[in-house]
Structure formats: structure tokens, C-alpha cells
Amino acid sequence: MALEKIVFKGIDIPGRTEISVYEDGGGYAQWKRVLSEKIEPNELIETVKASGLRGRGGAGFPTGLKWSFVPADSPKPKYMLCNADESEPGTFKDREILEKDPHQLLEGVLLGSYAIGANTAYIYLRGEFVKGWKMVERAIAEAREAGYIGKNVLGSGFDIEVWTHRGAGAYICGEETAMINSLEGKRGEPRLKPPFPAVEGFYKCPTIVNNVETLAAVPKIVENGPEWYGQWGTEKSKGTKLWSVCGHVARPGVYEVPLGYPAQKFFEEDLGGCWNGNKLKAVIPGGSSVFAMTPDEFFACNLDYESIAEHGSMLGSGGMIIFDETACLVEASTVIAHFYAHESCGQCTPCREGCGWVLRMFRDIEAGQPQPGAKDVLLDVMDQIFGATICPLGDSIVMPIKSMMEKFPEEFEYYIREGKSMVTGKTRLAQLAQPDKPENWRRGEPFDYPREQDYKTSFKGLAHDLSRGPEPLFTKFEDE
Amino acid sequence: MPTVTIDGKQVEVPDGLTILWAARKAGVNIPTYCYYPWFAPQGNCRICLVEVEGVGKLQIGCQTPVRDGMVVHTNNERVFKARRGVMEFLLLHHPLDCPICDQAGECDLQDYGYKYGFPVGRNRHLRRTFPKTDYGEKISKEMNRCIHCRRCIRLAEDYMGVHHIGMLNRGDHSEIGSYIEAAIPSGWAGNVIDICPVGALTDKKMRFSARVWDLEHVPARLKESAMKDPVKCRYGSEAMLGLYRGKIYRVTARMDEHRVMKSMICDEARFEHYDLDDWIIEEDADITTPVESGPRPARELEEMARKELEEEGKLNGGRVESPPPSEISSAPGTGMDLGRQTE
């Protein structure tokens, strides 16, 4: 079983974004075959089911099974939504497909729509993906010209229309029901489940939401059959997975490897270890929303859904974030908390109030002004968020931060006690005082923290206790 | 009919009932904020979390339907801790200004705060504050007290047919607001005061003039001769007077024991009749039976009244100048036909 690429197979072919090149590589052949042979939609669903393909957007739900939940006899129109709102920190695999191989995605969308009987498909793109959006739009135009999209496609009597929609910059719109709300023109806020979208989704009609990577794999599965796809991967996790690797690693990028690939081999051989030969400290394997792993846990696992879960984390979206020994996990936690506090939709109480509170407590710690018992309060507050929310975003702030606090307690305790980082020996305040030094930058931007808009309506920042010395430097940005 | 066990009490309840109502049938009260029988559950406040045996996460009582043989705990340590957490989050930025709040005494936040609140505050940060912007002349809006239950938004959309209030911003600086900081353009706007479980929306007329526990509450309806706008008042004046020493201090809708409104009252009845002579006292009105579903939306009430008044010949020229009923669009995406139940 040679290492073979499935989703990324044609991605490096020059001109792949053009329909002629894609067709030369066997593109749209499956779409034509399905339409001309009038293959039963059910047969397609069974094929995907048998292949063992699982959702690559985060939850890992079996795709064929999800498709089969669509009530076939429902008189309502059905919808296919492609989730291209890739906003999870550390995840950038879908972007590659959107920008470099939009036709393969489009064929997957068409096949999926046919399988569930949808005559309308939407591709919901992250607003920042301007290039990806242009590529997908062009691909749709080309496919329409070639007669693959439209009314009565290739004389088969099947109508299909594909639209793109660009998000307006909300992470939460990647959650499937929030995406549906957003498409309907409402606030992008998750809905209560059940009912699940497959039964009652877009405009209360049966709707399937699938990730870009999931759909991009479908044409290959239909082409080569489920057994072929099943030869990669493990018993329960079949096929290949894209890993977007970032952080302190020698060779960051997007990799396609079979599921069940040994993590140690992947890290040492494919990724070349940490940059500058540093020592590995922690790994968040599935985008920022999952538990962090220690090197021991990480090296012991294989890269598939079950094995990662067994070793204390989740596969998630496959956005692997590598921390080497120079990373301060307290500062990393602040960045993560900032992200979720910023992206919480504000619907349910624990996430709305809790995320902001966690962030402010971390800012206190970084300012050298933690409240008494800061670590216990933090852990307690996170427990109060966990599992009490409508959508998993509330859990997402807890999982990485709490696991880091539990697996690397000394670092947090040191920062709380000493007011400076155990790793770098610097305080955040000292770093902020020297904004022009690149090593003090965070997220690549000089001195962007805290940002003014975070405080627009409300916060005046830290409660300042004068007995604790001079006012922290950055309150001056918070007073309006 | 499924049989469920709630806190050790077995009850037989109709199919599809929620845990909340099953518990009420069993005599167990589950706290709620965002749930209101008039609307489909939205499940955003999370105070009604209960433990269902065999299910890992805590479930919300207001939405989860019962299954046969379900065993529910509404009062064990795990549930208490979760509710305490929710209370702590709700009070994180709350100004705790009960002594000067007109809602004090009939505030859900106070009631559950006593029951589930933390004895000490662990928040060491300044509280979030919002600038004060009212809804017009009659309705006082104090966003610092808001708990984001969104009952007011849903009332305005589903029952008044106006889309002028909504949630602005996101995350923990989201606030309820009207699009241009204006009054709510409806003759029924005052009902947001009654639907708000806390002191975020209060009656400006009664502001600081009485404490609710001093008031004597009497059900009453407006005399037909006193109505200026019978189209609204005909079905919009089944009210409750708040009396102190024989004087009217406020007019509200009638509420059941869970503080759910029996019906909406129109703004004329609420704000313009402070003379006892305008009212017929209805001592024997039913104000205890729990409300299980919403009334008719304002537009329908107005239409019904208009038709009846026409038949009775009471719509004498120019007398009724109420603006035409606000249009409720049922086009997809306007919130009316989606996920919301209306009678």
C-alpha cells in the first residue's frame, strides 16, 4: 500500500483550476457517469457509507450515514451546504483545496447534491478567502458553461444550481446551524439541536452540511469504489486526512497522510521536528479547540480518530499546532482565550460571560496582578462553562486551556506567583513596553494588544489595586 | 403516555411534553429565564439545566422532551453547581442596584439569586457598562441589568410584528437595542416591560414612585366609555392594577404564578388610564392557572376588534386613528415562520 494522495492528488498539476486541465485528469467523469447511467441516489449514499468516509470538519460523523438521514420522501426542497468557513486557529487545509483545486470540490458538491436529492447547493466561504472565493466562482462559471450545472444537466432531467456565499468574519458561522442562520440572513447563532439540519435545516428544509475536505474526497470514492478508499486508514477511520501543521515546526504546511499514520514518524520524518532543533513541548492536534497533548502522549498515538481520543485529545479539524520549549503556555492560553472571547456569539450565558472572564483573568496574570487563588478560580470557571452551552464553542475554550493547565501546572503556577514567564523570563508588560522589538510581537502584528474595539462599549480593563504598584501600562489604551 | 420520574416522584405525562412541564405537573419547580410559554424554547440562559440519568451532559429542561422511563434529577449537587455557575455568570456584570430598581420584589434574578447565587463575588474586574438609552418616553431601558434572555425581542417580532429591537454586537458586549435608538413603533410596546424578567426594561411612569410589594394588585378591565382607541383596547385592556392607598401606581398585564403574562395589554391601557373611574374591577378573574401557550398576535387582535366594532357600528368616522397593523412578513428569513411558534 503505497502512500497515495486522494484529496491532494491533482493539486500540484499546473493549471488545475481550469476546467480543461481538470477534465484531462478525469475530472467530471463521475458526474457525467452518474447522470448518464442514472445511478440511484441511494446507491451513491451506500457507496459513501461503505467507504467509511467521516466528516473532516471537526466532529468526524460518518458522511454516508448523515446523508441517509435526509428524508427521501419529504416534499420540501433539500439543500446541500458546503462548509468552507474555515476559521479554526491552526487550520488551513480547506483553503488549499479552494484555491488550487476548486473543480474537485465542485464535483463533490454536485455528487453530494445528487445523492441527497438537492437542487440547490451553497458554498459558504470564509469572508477573508478572497482568492478562494474567486477560484470557486470561476470554477462554477466554467462548469455552468460546460453544462455541468444548470437546468436539466446533460439531458438527465436533474436540476442543480450552485451558489457561493461569503461570510462576514465570524468563526461561529462555521458551526453548521449558525451557518444556516447566517445564510438565511439572520444573526449567525447556533440553533438548538435536535432537530438536526438533515431533518430541519435551511429554511426548515432537510439540509446537509459538509466540510470542503469531506466533499473533495467524494469524487475519488465514486470513481474507485469504497474498497479502494478503505485500503488506507484503520478499521474505523478510513482514508486519508489533511493535516495543516503550524507553530514551531521545521516544515509547516498541509500534508495528506493516511489515517492511522504514526504520529512520531509524521513528526520526525515528514515535519522534520521542531524548528532549530528545539525540543517539543506540547501539541494541539486538531485545531485550537481540542485538548493539548504532551510529547509522550503525542508520540504514542497514531493519527486517527480513535487513537488520538485514546491518548487524551481529539482529531478535530486536523489543524496541528506545535509548541516547542520556547513557547510560554500562559501566553498561548491568553491568545486562545482572546480568540474565543472575541468569537462567542453571545447567545448562551456560560460562554458569553465566561469566555470574557477567563480572558480578563489571564490578562491579570500576564500583568502580574492575579487575583488570590487565580488558578483555582480559573479552573472552576472553566468547569462552569464546560458542557453547559448550546454549541461546542463553550467547550472549545475550556479544552485547550484546561488541559495545558493540568499538564503543565508549574508554568501557570510560576507565572501567577512570580508575575513573569517561566520560559522566557519576561513579563508581558515588559514586552509591551518595547513594541518595536519583533520578538515581542504577537500574531505577527506589532503592539496590537489589547485591541481597542474589545473595549468599545464596555470594559475599562483591569480593576486596579493601587497597593500593587503602578498602574499597568496598557490601561491607557482602555480608557476612552 | 410516558411515565417519568422527577426527583423521585413518578408522573404520567402526555407525549412530547418538556421536562419543565412534566416537573411542574409533579410539583417540582425548575427555574427559567429565557423560557416563556408564548415562544418556542430558545435555550440560551441555561438556568434550567437538569440531570437526566444515562445522558452525559446536563440537559435543558425547557426544551428536552420527556421519554418513557426517564429519570430526572433537578436538585442534586451537580445540577446545583451548574445553576450556581450560570447565576454567577449572569451576575458577573450586574450592577446589583436592587435598592433603586423598580423590578425588585418581582425579579427572577433576585429570586434565583437567593437560591443559587454565590455567597461571595469572585469577579475582580470592573463591570461592563452600557450607556443608557431608553425606548422612547414610556419605557426605561437599563442594559446593565439585562440578562440577554431575548424575551423582549421575541415578543416584539412574534406578537407585535415589529423588527425594531434586536441584539447588537456579539459576545459579552452584546446588548439589546433598537436600530436607531428609537421608541418601539407599536401600540403594544409596553409589553416588553412585563416580559422582561429583570429590571432591564421598566415602566418610566412608575419609576421610583412605589415598591411593588406595597402595591395591592387587582385585576381590572377598561370601561368602554374610557377607551380612546377601542381597536386596541377592546382586547388589550385585561389588565392588573397596582394600587396603593386607592391610587393607581401602575398597570400591568395579568400574570400567572410563574410570572407569565395571560395576554398582552395595549399601551393606552398601560400608560394612560391612571384614574380608577376608568376601570371595571374584575375580582374573580382567573390569575392562577399556568399559561401554556401564547395569545393571538397584536395584529390579529386589532383586526378582530376592528371587525366587531364595525359590526356594532361603533367605528364612528375618524375616531379610530390607530395606524394600520404592522405587517408581519412571512417571507423566508424574517424570523416569523421559522422556528418560532405563534398561535
Ligand SMILES: Cc1cc2nc3c(=O)[nH]c(=O)nc-3n(C[C@H](O)[C@H](O)[C@H](O)COP(=O)(O)O)c2cc1C
Ligand atoms: C464553533 C464551531 C466552529 C466550526 N467551524 C467549522 C469550520 O470552520 N469548518 C467546518 O468545516 N466545520 C466547522 N465546524 C463543524 C461543523 O459544525 C460541522 O460539524 C461540519 O461542517 C460538518 O461537516 P463534516 O460532516 O463534513 O465534518 C464547526 C463547529 C463548531 C462547533
Ligand code: SF4
Ligand atoms: S456556546 Fe457560545 S458560541 Fe455557542 S451558542 Fe453559546 S454563546 Fe454562542
Ligand code: SF4
Ligand atoms: S431586556 Fe429584559 S427581556 Fe430583553 S433580553 Fe434583556 S433581560 Fe431579557
Ligand code: FES
Ligand atoms: S429556561 Fe431553559 S435555557 Fe433558559
